[in-house]
């Protein structure tokens with residue numbers, strides 16, 4: 001089955017892990033408390049605070065306690081959907097103020113442009129919220145890359161290490177999973193995508209292997225027609 005669509009992870013794949021850990025997470029740690037205090041009464045934020053209470057089991061937590069829980073989740077890099085939603089809102093302020101610019105590897109920018117011109121449909125699947133995904137590509141160091149993408153998926157489609165999430169995404173894209181090439185730096189994500197029937201290619205940007213999957217150090221080495 002020929003590849004028709006490419007689904008890519010962000011952190012460690014299109015973008016540096018260091019950008020997420022050394023720029024985005026510290027920005028969220030610094031600005032999230034004031035953001036939550038200022039917007040806790042607004043429906044969109046209040047719903048996420050309620051989801052934090054439910055996920056933590058602390059159903060009576062006040063706003064200050066919820067902030068503490070969120071800061072703990074940032075420290076442990078927990079891929080909790082309400083944390084990711086709130087981070088996206090906080091980062092939006094940083095991107096709009098010009099304090100943040102999304103990092104996307106130049107080889108990823110070039111390949112994504114080449115693949116789009118070659119007729120492939122491009123999609124993103126990240127634990128970062130869809131809002132955060134739109135921002136990293138829409139406000140990137142390489143300019144607005146959002147016209148390249150046909151859709152975005154986050155943990156509302158399910159966890160990245162579960163095959164059912166990839167089956168759901170293939171369904172939403174409207175293609176058989178075998179026509180989709182998934183790119184990631186995490187072997188458990190590649191395993192889950194393959195279990196759902198997708199083709200896979202691992203990004204090992206520092207070299208090394210992603211057991212059981214073809215692996216490359218750069219998008220320049222990926223030829224979708226070869227899968």
Ligand SMILES: CSCCC(=O)C(=O)COP(=O)(O)O
Nearest residue numbers: 010011126127128132133136
């Ligand atoms: C969308 S940029 C923010 C990245 C982020 O919050 C994250 O958890 C990265 O997860 P990924 O699935 O892209 O490895």
Ligand SMILES: [Mg+2]
Nearest residue numbers: 009011012185
């Ligand atoms: Mg990753």
